[in-house]
Amino acid sequence: MKLYTKKAHELHDLLVNKEISAAELVRAQAERIEAAEPKVQAFITRTFDDAMAQAAKVDAKIAAGEAIGPLEGIPMALKDNMCTDGVRTTCASKILHNFVPPYDATVVTKLKEAGAILMGKCNMDEFAMGSSTENSRFFATRNPWDIERVPGGSSGGSAAAVAAGQAVFTLGSDTGGSIRQPAAFCGVVGMKPTYGAVSRFGLVAFASSLDQIGPFTRDVRDNARVMNAIAGYDLKDSTSAPVDYPDYEALLGQSVKGWRVGLPKEYFGEGIGPEVKAVIEKAVKVLEGLGAEIGECSLPHTEYALPVYYLIAPAEASSNLARYDGVRYGYRSEEAPDLNTMFKKTRAEGFGEEVKRRIMLGTYALSSGYYDAYYLKAQKVRTLIKGDFDQAFEKFDVLLSPTSPTVAFKFGDRTDNPLQMYLSDICTLSVNLAGIPALNINAGFANGLPVGLQLMGKAFDEAKLLQLAYAYEQATGCHSQTPDLGV
């Protein structure tokens, strides 16, 4: 039995029926991580000892005849920007290489309460800035479908780990596409929830008004299951939304007949690769076959999403990352004769190129005399972009587009040209600016590489996205493939 290809809901049944024990499952998971790691390199930190101890507790519970929760005993991993009490949290940065938080992020608390078992912390672009995980200060993660290609980013480690069977599910964070794009490149399900649906407490901030945590899973049911565990209002996060959160999993399986699905024409333009377009068009046909009503729509301010994003996100980042000054924790340059030099050297040595680039961009955008022209203007355009979606959702239940203009690219292809790299995210940025939810599922393959399909919904309409994706998955079986790593 290849446990590492199984979904959480399947493993839950095996545990409940005592066909496997949690200890066996965790041990098998650890072995799979070690077997795949030389090729994938998804993990910065492993927590196997703690995981085994947790598994023993779950087994004791099962042996005592107690009921276990839907995620209890399920091995998982976290992007290394979510704080874990007593476990190093690095953001794949030299500046936090030794940082051990004395507290758990709210999502970690929730997953612990749900009984999920942490196997380790996943690689990422430094401080979540990047689209390929090549910006990790430690090492690059490889795409399990082709290890010469990037897994996407910034949550590349989390996406690759799920695709490679190194975790049943993982959490990532999405600021401009950092869950959906790697999910697309690695052929897994990735959800970017509504801003405010999942607590950001304990998520090391990149851009506070855009960041959102979400799950990577091997199928839609698992995604709904993890969303059930992590979504909800949190007193510790003032931007968290005090609304009613549905049981996402219970809502799966309903007919999507008559659902209006809009195709924003700006997302099917020139920049989209023909191989991607072909797979997406086929997928649209499938949905049509399921009774969905397909129509074209327009999001006219889409072309401004990239510049707006690259003003707002770096501006917030420049402030959020200012605390890494070497005074209290993390890396400190030892060669400084005075305070200001210590600040400068610590930050110059501690941050990588991309992070420094964005800090400079953001500092500039907020500078006196430029604030109105850049930051304030960007916020106004952001409102227009949000307005585009509001209008589109008057006519459509869900919008559909490619997740990324291309399939996974090769290492080094875009590292010399930041702008080219930024363009990887043109289909995903607007969603963060508008604060709405979006989901990536695997639509099919082009030349053996996964092609991602993005579903976008109204704020707090995650359930709808999951329902439509579930119907597609059931109709196509697109979630059943696992990359062959030869291990």
Place this chain on the structure above:
Amino acid sequence: MSNETMQMERDFDFEIVMGLEVHVELHTKSKIFCGCTTEFGGDQNTHVCPVCLGLPGVLPVLNKQVVDYAMKAGLALNCEIAEFSKFDRKNYFYPDLPKAYQVSQYDLPIAKDGYLDIEVGGNPKRIGITRVHMEEDAGKLVHGGAANLAGAEYSLADYNRTGVPLIEIVSEPDIRSIEEAVAYLERLKSILEYTEVSDCKMEQGSLRCDANVSLRPWGQKEFGTKAELKNMNSFKALQRALEYEVERQAEILREGGKILQETRMWDEAKGMTISLRSKEEAHDYRYFPEPDLVPLVISREWVDRVKATLPEMPHIRKERLVHSYGLPAYDAGIITGSKAMADYFDSACKAFGVDTPAGVEVADDKAKERAKQISNYMMGELTRLLNASEFGYSNSPVTPENLVGLLQLLEAGTISTKIAKTVFEDMFASGKPAKAIVEEKGLVQISDEGAIASIVRDILTANPSVVADFKAGKEKAMGFLVGQAMKATKGKANPGLVNKLLKEELEKM
């Protein structure tokens, strides 16, 4: 031009223009964005948590009590409360600022457009309040081997104070003299004490004052270039710093020089202001809306709820004391200058049975006399002893009830005024009631005519030469004889009786 202005014009060749920025620590239980205590002191870095330490990933949650207090202060300063306000980040690097930004309010403060009335030399004046906004305090650095960071061998950071809530109260540039500046700060402190939003202890840094100072020729409309003064940690420091700065600027202007726009620091030890940074070197704080907090929306009901908690303000209370008890305006002004002192007075009046509902004059002269007695004792002896001790009116060792106990003994003639003073000092030192001390030490006044008459006769017999002096018309001799009688009774003899009996006996001789 008023007489006053003309007078000032003769005194000084420039018109002074000032505005004050006052930072006040709010006396809430917990910090502004976390649950840590705001208590002063404590071992270094014991009143901290991941949130106020700004560790990666933490988020602020606004303490509603801070909003209540800021609103209360705003209302007491006659401000308009903003229905919609927000928080912003003020970005700068310093080791006492763990997030490298201070959460403050930039363009939409919680309160604005208020005023405060002061009085200088009997002349009333209204000073505009531009705004009141909320922000968080920074930590404290302790330097090794030097007074400042520059030159220190090492520096240690204590974050206990980080995240303690502050309000900043910014005045309009309406202040025209150093006396007005001091009066403004005194009145502001008094109002804030009344609202009980802060303990206003300048020596503990819970009230800090910066000043914008400029000069202009009399009659000129435009403001001169201003200097911003920092680090004035007492009323005396404010006064001295302003005196120094005004003279410094005047000298430059007299010599035809130009004032530089800069931030200057008051150096208490050197007694001068020192340039900290010029306008060109001023920080670019890169303010932007704090994305981790949602905008603050304040309903009418919320404002009304806070308004209902406002106490009687000092000027109203002063009028009440003048009207109800007939206290001189000056005395009433001093008593109501501090809420604790005014509360003490009210409690004492109650204990003496002379309290009266607001707006009602006390019935008789005796009641007024009692109130006056209380007021006199407070403004004299009690204030003197409190100032020399670590106590204040809120925790005075002599309670209002015990003070009244003493006044009752005086009123009944049980002790003399002179003895009362000694008893009061004993009361202050021991905290005991007057009666206990008087009984313990046997200080009851001797009012027995027979007993005093016998003492008087003894003294006259023992001092024939003094008696002769008196008979020869030397009035001074009388004083000596009274003194002898008091000495013989250890001050317990009723002085009125002594006088009367001495005269009687002398006439007989």
